[in-house]
Structure formats: C-alpha cells, structure tokens
Amino acid sequence: MFTPRADTDPLEGRFDQLDRSGRMIARLARRPVWPVLAMVLLTAGLAWWFVLSMAGSIVELQGSARPLGPGMSLISRFLPVEPGSLAATIADLCLSADSGLILSSASFPSLAVALFVMWLAMSAAMMLPTAAPMIRTYAEIADTAAARGEPVVHPAVLTAGYMSVWALAAVGFTLVQLAIGHATGMSATGPVRGVIAGLILLCAGLYQFTSLKEACLTKCRNPFTTLFARWKTTARGVFRLGIEQGVWCLGCCWALMLIMLAVGSMNVVWMAALTLFTFLEKTGAGRVTTKAGGAIISVWGAALIWSALA
Template sequence: MFTPRGNSDPLDGRFDHLDRSGRAIAGLARRPLWPVLAMVALTAAIAWWFLVSMAGSIAAVEGSARPLGPGMSLIARFLPLEPGSFAAVIADLCLSGTSGAALAPGSAVATGLALFVMWFAMAAAMMLPTAAPMIRTYAEIADTAAGRGDRVVHPVVLAAGYLVVWAGAAVLFTLVQMLIGSLTGAPAAAPARGVVAGMILLVAGAYQFTALKHACLTKCRNPFTTLFARWRTSPAGVFRLGMEQGVWCLGCCWALMLIMLAVGSMNVVWMAALTVFTFVEKTGAGRVTTRAGGAIVAAWGAALIGAALA
C-alpha cells in the first residue's frame, strides 16, 4: 500500500534519515507510478522478444518466413534464432502437427498449452502498452487519496487483475485456433486461409461498427470515470477493478485479436500494426479510426471469400 502524504507523516516526504540511494528508493516506493509503468514496459518488451524469437524459430524450421503470414518476409533477416530456447520449444510444439483428432491426446494437450503461452504473450505484448493510460489514471487517483490519508493499493494489483482477464481470453483464442486447425488440417499456428480467413476478417470488421464495440471503447478511453466511481481500498477490490477494466478492454479488442488467426498468430508484423492501431484507437476520439479500420478489414475478408469461391 502507498504511504499517505498528509501532514501526519513525520518524515513529510524528505526521508532525511536515509542516504541518497535510500531516499531515492523510498521516494519510488511512495510514488510508484513510474516504476509500475517501467515494469509494464519491461513485461511487454519481454513478451515481444519471446514472440519474435518464436517467429524466428518457426521460420528456421519452415526454411522461410513466408508461412508465418503476409509481411513476415520483409523482416525475415532480422528474426533471431535461438535453438533450444524456451521460445523455440514452444514454437516447435505449435508446429508439431495439426490440431484435434490428428493429434494424440498428450500431443493435443502439449500443443494447446504452447498455444496458450503464445496467446498470453501476445496479449501482454499488444494490450499492456495500451493499458498504460489506465494504470497512470489509477495511480494519480491513488496519489490524491493517499494525500488525504486514505488507504490505497499498489497499482501492480490493478495490472494483475487486468492480465487475468487476458489470460482467460488466451484460453478461448487457443480453443478457437485448435478448432480451426482440426477443421482445416493445418498446423496449429498456421494462418487460416480461404473462406475461413475471410469469415474471420468479416466478423472482425463488422464488430467495429457495433454499439458494444463503441461502449467498450468509450470505457477504455475514459478509465477515470469507472475507476473513480468504483474506487476500492482493499487488494481484492482493486484486483476486481483491474478485472473489470480488462473485461472492457477485451470487449473492445477481441475482434482485433481475432484478425491474428487470419494473418498468422506468429505474424509479428501484424501484431505490431494492430498494437499501434489499438493504441491510436484507445487514445483518440470519435469513431473515424474504428470504422475506417473495420471497413478495410471487412472488405479484405469479402475479397478473400470471393476469391476462394470464384
């Protein structure tokens, strides 16, 4: 918990009894916004490195980055190759065969766990950066509350609740991807193709125009309203508050994440593009960006379906 900054604090924020390094550490502990944002950035960076390493391992196995999806050939030379690393093992499991009945039960479980790790890393890489404004808003409200002498909870608890929701979403995306693999006979991490890819893109594009998308996006853009109205002073309450924000974020972004099934779940080029789009969408105003993106994706999906049926 934060230490209140009111007049009752005998140190009054100076920590004169500590040396310089001690005062610096104590100051960070009392005002943890920047350390938490740094931790968010570090976590996202680790997730990105893990995903890029997975992509490099898959490209090495396939002999080319082209099977990873559109755009990946452009960065093939920059993909790292780390044989024997955890990322390489997960990548190998994702490519171990087709999903569903074509896999033995033990292999299906291993592939499912590998896909879950991949999707959760993807959520951390793509969604944590877009959650930074929400975490900052919470920390600012908490700092004001602490100044009044109120008990407040460290923002890392809020971030943990947020990530739990995306862990649950990773399970659902894993099941959907394995179902697609069982229907198409493609490797679990391969991009969907033809009519299946077109339908995924049509759904993702159409969702951008719905009232539910707009409602969830509004909540994501204005976290202050929700955080202030539902303020909690216990760790469990703040954890639930983080989960609530995670649900709003999931409602806003699940369709964008679904696009990864069509372009390749290990396509880091599209991951980066969708991360930028999501950040712009959440920090912007109006619905132009949302609808323009939806129209482009839906048109792409319709074109894929038309080409497959021609």
C-alpha cells in the same frame, strides 16, 4: 497496501515505522507514475521478445518465413533465435502439430499448452501498451490519495487483475484455433485461408460498427471516470477493478485479436500493426479510426470470401 502516518508530511515522509520493502513500496505508491509505466514497458518488452524469439525459431526450423503469413519475409533475418529456450520449445511443439500430430492424444495437450502460452504472450505484448494510459490514470489517483494519507494499493495489483482477463481470453483463443485446425488441417503457425479467413475478417470488421464495440471503447477511452467512481482501498477490490477494466478491453479488442488467425498467429508484423491500431483507437476521441478500420477489414474479408467461392 500501506497507510502513511498521519503525523508525517505527505510529500516528504520517510515511513520510519515500515521495514525496508514497505518503505520502498510506500515511496513508489506516492509517486507511482514513472515506476508503473516502466513496469508496463518492461513486461510488454519481455512479451514482445518472447514472441519474436518464437517466430525466429519457427523461421529457423522451417527454413522460410513465408508460411508465417504476409510481411514476415521482410523481417525474418532480424528475428532473434535462442536455441533451447522456452520460446524455441513452444515453437517446436507448434510445428510438430503441422506434421499431423494434432490428432495424437499424446501431443494434443502439449500443443494446447504451447498455443495458450503463445496467445498469452501475444495478449501481453499487444494489450499492455494500450493499457498504459489506464494504469497511469490509476497511479495518478493513487498518488493523490497517498498524499492525503489514505491507504493505497500498489498498481501492480490492478495490472494483475487486468491481465487475468486476457489469460482467460488466451484459453478461448486457443480453443478456437484448435477447433479450426481440427476442422481444416490448418497449420498451428500459419494463416487460415479461404472462406474461414474471410469470415473471420468480415466478423472483425462488422464488429467495429456495433454498439457493444462503441460502449467498450468509450470505457477504455475514459478510465478516470470508472476508476475514480469505483475507487477501492483493498487489494481484492483493486484486483476486481483491474478485472473490470480487462473485460471492457476484451470487449473492445477480441475481434481484432482474431484477425491474427487470418494473417498468421505468429505474424509479428501484423501484431505490431494491430497494436498500433488498438492504441490509436483507445487514445483517440473520435470514431474515424474505428469505422475506417472496420470498413477496410470488412471489404478485405468479403473479397477473400468472394475469391474463394468464385
């Protein structure tokens, strides 16, 4: 956080009273849009690379992409593989659970940590790109405030607050996956099948039609109103603002994230499809995308339930 000098031209100031790092932050904060977008793209890119590397390690260890879910066989040959990397270690831990070690007291904590890291990486890869318009809006407001000589908090603080919500959500997704795996013997890397998969899809599809979904989506589509009305000039206040935006985003997208259980938690083809769908939802002005997606997912879920019980 910084306060530009009052006797300095708001557009051309050199911030001579600050040290080197302070001057760098000040300049970024006065024209923060492109640096912030670069930071978002870099972070999301690293998350995607981690997930892709994990999927590649699983394919290499299993010798096939088929257990990872529909569509993965089409891209399996292009997945990166980094032996000995963190992604490879996490993949190995998840595969160890598929051999029946999930009930072992020694392996259960390791599996839980591995799944949490996987869900956190997935959340960053899928949600940060969709949060870019919100972060850009904050950066533009911060730019205007800095030009007027007002104190401004770096947009990274807002992003950290936003991702803290998804870190907690990753804990919840991990617990859900562990519970389903314990009840069904499901693979830690493959898709859920049968009635449970149908119920997950049906739940996610019907949620698209709820008023809570609509309220959260409205907030996500109009970040300027919330950010401007609740503008903060302290790091704590901006972090809490990021948490609020993260909660709205979670309320909008939690059911869509659960679809990954039905198609395979390491299915990067469906990850990309859901990321694109979520981005279109958040940046669109109408309700067609949301309702159409909900109808398709609901019918899909109902069909799986029918076929499993028939």
